[in-house]
Amino acid sequence: MSSPELGPNPATELAKERNRAAEERTLMAWIRTALALIGFGFGIERIVAAIHQGLGNTVNPLRLTRVLGLSFIALGTLALLGAALDHKHQLQRIQRNDLVYRSRQSPALIVAYVLTGLGAIAFVGILISPLTN
Numbered sequence: 001m002s003s004p005e006l007g008p009n010p011a012t013e014l015a016k017e018r019n020r021a022a023e024e025r026t027l028m029a030w031i032r033t034a035l036a037l038i039g040f041g042f043g044i045e046r047i048v049a050a051i052h053q054g055l056g057n058t059v060n061p062l063r064l065t066r067v068l069g070l071s072f073i074a075l076g077t078l079a080l081l082g083a084a085l086d087h088k089h090q091l092q093r094i095q096r097n098d099l100v101y102r103s104r105q106s107p108a109l110i111v112a113y114v115l116t117g118l119g120a121i122a123f124v125g126i127l128i129s130p131l132t133n
Contacts, residue, residue, distance in 0.1 A: 041072025
């Protein structure tokens with residue numbers, strides 16, 4: 001620690017700035033990921049709705065596609081909210097100089113598990129859906 005009469009330690013302040021910049025980059029990566037999930041979910045839902053409308057409502061699309069699209073939108077929204085809250089928490093830790101490593105569950109791993117579940121549900125849904133001519 002620096003003494004009060006000497007002022008802040010430049011090396012410590014630069015390290016804090018590098019950590020803050022890393023947190024900003026991490027948040028931007030989560031924003032891109034969340035937007036991709038939301039866009040993909042919206043795309044799935046809209047494409048199926050357009051196909052359904054284009055066929056004159058003669059073919060009833062699997063309701064799973066609507067649920068899957070909405071699930072992607074919800075996952076993207078929740079991931080973005082979680083990333084924003086974590087970003088705020090990490091910036092507060094940097095400001096307090098509370099930079100001791102703490103083991104925690106990876107938010108990316110949680111999103112990966114949820115995406116794996118959604119992928120498995122989609123696979124099973126497509127596998128058991130009846131083939132129409």
